[in-house]
Amino acid sequence: MLGLLAGLDMPSTGHVEIAGQVIDTLDEDGRALLRARMVGFVFQNFQLLQGLTALENVMLPLELAGDASAAAVASELLQRVGLASRGHHYPRQLSGGEQQRCAIARAFACRPRLLFADEPTGNLDQKTGQHIIELLFELNREQGATLIMATHDEPLSGRCDRRLHLAGGRLVMDDGLSND
């Protein structure tokens, strides 16, 4: 589902529209450009590049977007997620929670309008998961992005503005904009 929404995958029927743009009519490069401009990702298994340091991982989307101040922005974000002292460590030297914080910093680096999070706490223990979620919601509020999260965690989904229940590939319930 998240793959389709983010244009990582193509729908067999129907269309996906982001900010007025029908993305399934774009080619892979077009979708990549769209992602670079608007979309951020947080994966269940972090998906950090093992050969890059934490700082370099965060710099990556900024560099792709041609941001000249990539290093400064990335450092600031790392500080924000509490990894200032770990910037020059490689992912394998970081704990699971630290890796996910690094991934969150990377996701917000380009100030995306849409942030996709796929089971962001799935690989973490409860306490660490809790911290990660707090961080995710905090940054989301600060940057004013739309966070779209896929999770099996009922209490976590309860903190979101809108909940869509999927079962067997079908939409079975839409909570609507409950807090509005």
Add this chain to the structure above:
Amino acid sequence: MTNRGGLFTDGRYAWRMLLRDWHSGELRILALALVIAVSSVTSVGFFVERIQKGMDQQAAELLAADLVVSASAPLNSTFMEMAQQLYLLQAKTMAFRSVVMTDGEPQLVEVKAVSDAYPLRGELRVADVAFGLDKVTDRGPQPGEVWVESRLLQLLAIAVGDELSLGSSSLRVGRVLVYEPDRGGDVFAIAPRLMMHIEDVAATGLIQHGALVKYQLLLAGQGQDPSDAIKAYRQWFEQQSLTGQRLLGTRDGRPELRTALERAQRFLGLAVLISVFLAGVAIATATRRFSQRHLDTSAIMRCLGAGQDRIIRLFLLELLWLALLASSLGCLLGYVAQFGISQLLDRLLLVQLPVAGWQALLTGYVTGIILLLGFALPPLLALRRVPPLRVLRRDLDATPVGSGLVYGGIVLSMAILMYWQIGEITLVLWMISGFLATLASLALFAYAMVLLLGRVRHRASLSWRFGLANIARRRAASIVQVVALGIGIMALLLLSIVRTDLLEGWRDNLPVDAPNHFLINVQKSQVDAVQQFLHEQGVTSAQLYPMVKARLQHINDHAVSREDYTDGRAQHLVAREFNLSWVAEQQADNRIVEGQWWGDADHGKRLMSLEQGLAKTLGIRIHDRLGFTLNGEEQVFEVSSLRAVDWDSFNINFFTVVPPSVLEDQPSSWVTSVYLSPSQRHILAPLVRSFPNVTVIDVATIMARVRHVMDRVALAVEFVFIFTLLAGLVVLFSAIQANQDERRHEGAILRALGAQRGILLWGQISEFTVLGAVAGLLAGVSATALAYVLAEKVFHFSYLFNPLVIVAGLLFGVVVVGVSGVLGTRSVLSQSPLVTLRAG
């Protein structure tokens, strides 16, 4: 899953693992590398075996047999009976010196009496008139007739059909003898040849007690593959502990042909080794990827309770299954390939190559298994150390296997394979140290480069960051990649050098206008006149060398006798007369291997330079004092240097040389070698008439044989090159594929983060061209260095430095690695990022 699977159960389970891995495409590169390795080794093995048999056949022609028993007394019947038991063909010869008379004129001749079956190998060529056109004949002289050399007819002023007296017999001259296959060994015989039937010898009454006669029994195998019976005869002979008889095999023929055959073997051996080594590198690279991909499987198996040993046993069994299948396919392909190409060569050479034996099949399987164990086992061993926690933490890798084990395994398996292939320890040691030095320098340089790139990566632009910095980031993988690519390119360059420079260097030893006639027995007083004669006839003037007959009496005051030696050649050497020569400058095709050549100040001193093979046979060392009798007077010489001589250059060379101003007052005969074109051959008749004592020896036939061997070898090397080329390409391919999984995963993440195709593409291009450039540059330098060492130390001719090799390496690296790298990893660009991210 438990730790107690029986071998049978594990074998079946490993088979299922093989099928699963095959279906999922895990094993394709590894299988391809194995198939190419085995098919190249077997086809080369089959082919080399056939070529070598063919060469032995040619060498056999120069013995007129496959094997010769030589003795100075009549051979007793056991030698013949044994040959009969083994169904060997037999012929007998006797050789001695005598005098023939016509009208009271005596003339010394070298008599050779032969039985009906002579020659067993090769052919006799005869002419109807002196110096006439020659043709092949299928039978030797019949009883009652003799065949003689043109020169004898001239000396005796008789013609074909006339009679001559030999001892008590009168025999008719039947034909002019132009060529006998085994004449080579007596090339410096001073008197002309007379060949007669062996049944006529008794009637001449020449063989009295004490006469100096050489008796030979010629033997040849029958059928398609005669080598077994010959081998059996040789074994039987060696068990007899004989002193009076010597055994001559095809390798004991003329030294120039022996050298040619040895060089040929080395060329082929080298080409085979390079393909084996390349295949090994490809396998090591492919297994590295295989074990990387199986980290998860191993972790899960460990979680399910499999012990480390069981895991490694299962993977080992799986790879052994693969080795068995791939080796079988490789052997089949190898057989088909050599068959087709041998057919082609047969027509090209107009010579039927003998059929290959089945030994190459065994070689194929053994090579497959040794390669797999030596090169694949070390990276595979890492799998047993996978922590079960990897099931939860994907980033946990196996602890790497100690590098000592990895390199030890590779070096050991290489050494075994090399020795198996060429059986020559010096060449094996040279090759191993060459490869190790190359590997070490490649790895060192690659390491330095990765460090350097690591420093500049922070300053790199975006595309370069994803390309150039990739190299620095994947430090270990990049080093492995540069080394593998470098070795692939180096092998290809080295083979092109071997094909051209080395083969040319060898053939230059025997240019088309190399001397093809020897003039011997020129008297000191005739030296100027002979030179003048040759000059007038338009023959390029050749240097004449003096020879003084001498007999070796003492080595360091110890009297020398035949009984001191058990070796047949040594006994023969001490019994015969040496030809001492003097010369100021060292000859071009001689190399000093120990001691020093003399300077002007040494002229007049009793120094001596010996050919190294002779010194070794007689147990003579540098600075030994050798006592020779010359015309009844003993003179002592100090050995001042040992020389290696290129006998296949066909130049005049001597075992024993002294400085000028030592032997000039001794009676000497002179010798020279000249090149006569076919149209110049007519000068031989007037030459022999003007200088009746001069003997002309025609070596054109044997030179043609040596050239033939060289051409054959060149073709064989070209053939082997095709396979080595394939092996080299597989190395390049496997090196490029080596970290494709990682590359694809990174590509997917970058795609998800919004990287466009162009950025990824330029990243790949910059990464592969830099990798290729570094590997190519290193390969060019290493190939040049290795070619130099091979030329100078192994093949013994001078190598000309060629900077183009390095440029070629660099360009090849950039273009081929760049293009094939990008093509080989294009799936990184086209694959949907989601699929890859889900898998990761």
